[in-house]
């Protein structure tokens with residue numbers, strides 16, 4: 001299986017939307033209740049790119065198998081060296097090392113962009129993502145209890161941080 005990383009192109013939007021909407025409907029990885037439209041997702045991705053942030057796609061045998069991106073953590077100026085990222089891999093491709101390749105590349109890009117720290121905000125039930133981030137040296141720096149409510153239960157947001165060298 002050949003995995004190729006490349007920048008996002010408009011033609012990737014539907015595949016990314018399918019991964020996002022699957023996670024909205026079936027997981028607590030995203031705190032949305034309702035699936036997004038193609039236009040909404042395209043606008044979200046284009047906004048990041050227009051601000052100079054990366055959106056990268058992992059292609060496996062010609063298919064979009066996952067993607068990763070980051071953008072502002074918060075909007076006040078002093079946060080400008082801090083970004084919040086996310087990585088999503090299509091369910092059919094979990095556990096094949098694709099997430100690892102995507103996150104490693106995001107970290108490299110962040111270093112090149114002279115950023116100082118990366119933040120992942122992960123639902124506490126999403127233990128696979130917490131373990132995944134720990135492998136990269138991310139540390140849990142805080143848990144915001146009962147900050148989300150989905151599927152008739154309270155959700156806790158785990159903040160994980162990596163300081164870039």
Ligand SMILES: CC(C)(COP(=O)(O)OP(=O)(O)OC[C@H]1O[C@@H](n2cnc3c(N)ncnc32)[C@H](O)[C@@H]1OP(=O)(O)O)[C@@H](O)C(=O)NCCC(=O)NCCS
Pocket residue numbers: 023029085086087088089090093094095096097098099100101120121122126127128129131132133135
């Ligand atoms: C989290 C996610 C991105 C990981 O991607 P992946 O391609 O499945 O992970 P990889 O195969 O690259 O695994 C990378 C490392 O994470 C670990 N890991 C991945 N899934 C894991 C799991 N379910 N439990 C424990 N560790 C796990 C692996 O052990 C691996 O480490 P190793 O190489 O030392 O063995 C993927 O599962 C996913 O898209 N989940 C749904 C969306 C999501 O939660 N995204 C994160 C939101 S912040």
